[in-house]
Amino acid sequence: MAIQTIIVGTGRHIPAVIVPNSAFMHHQFHGPDHQPIDKPNEEILEQFEAITGIHERRYAPDDLLTSDMAxxxxxxxxxxxxxxxxxxDGLIVAHNFGNVRPNAHRSDLVPSLAARVKARLGIRNPGAVAFDLVFGCPGWLQGVIQTDCMIRAGAARRVLVMGADTLSRVSDPHDRDSLIYADGAGAVILEGREGEPGEGILAHAARSDTFEHSTMLLMGPSYRDSAFLEAFFLKMEGRKLYRYALHHVAGAVKDCLDKAGVDLRTVAKVLIHQANLKMDEAILEALCRLAGLEGAPPGLMPMTISWLGNSSVATIPTMLDLILKGDLEGHAIRPGDTVVFASVGAGMNINAVVYRFPRS
Structure with missing residues (x-):
């Protein structure tokens, strides 16, 4: 009997503060040259929603930190x-900025967020090793991959993998790209079980393209106040990132499917990092072409970005929990279903996992 890595529990925290696009109507948007953008905000917001699909996002209230949400x-x-x-046997917190307090403009990373979560959970077992993982937006999925490796190596049996970020606190209010960012947290518990091959994690893949693409997401100054907080705000080269994702993500996912011996036609859901509606749709179209499909079946790719925004490492586990608990209208995962997880983000990093839910 082989050891299979199985999801035995999921959870989420969706912050209560709802921020609609209209909240940015009176912001002063500037470009990378620090000059004001010569467009009315109404036009900027209309174009933003048409491309990203976002009409609102969630922000953590001031009394909640990333570790609290985790x-x-x-x-x-x-x-x-x-x-x-x-x-x-382990607790992993995937994040990118640690705890950032409102208006503090610094990251608090010591002790690790995983250590703080373990302490707050009241876990006394010293064998439950707690550590953080920083891998851009694909961090939570990379934590799942690392856990599968640990379980198969016999180094762990049960691991809690969390993804949490407060991107709203590293967002430049004068940068249009910051409209994408949101806050949130999601979690899964993975367990190693003896069983027949063909259930649980079937395959995974990851890649890091750092040589040419490591600076497409980085920390930098405000577009308006260049002398203030020189490298505090999250910046991205959106168009280059879009092209990179379209060129590489579908191929990486197809490789993972091939490794698992799974045809895309048999996949029930593709849960992809909620980065940008148009980008995710284009990635799915490219994946379908690689798999020999003329188009994606209806309902194959759930989306939550319209109301949750891009919460980085939290998007996939949050969406998974919503579906499994019957809280995402029009979507369900049933015993025996095969699901593909995929993510792309700072690094640049890409990863994918093919998972089959147990039949019992």
């Missing part, structure tokens, strides 16, 4: 799994 998602996952938290 803790809340973890508690939700533990409740759904019914396992004893002391039986965990």
């Amino acid at each position: 803790f809340l998602a973890a508690e939700d996952a533990l409740a759904s799994s019914g396992i004893d938290r002391e039986s965990l």
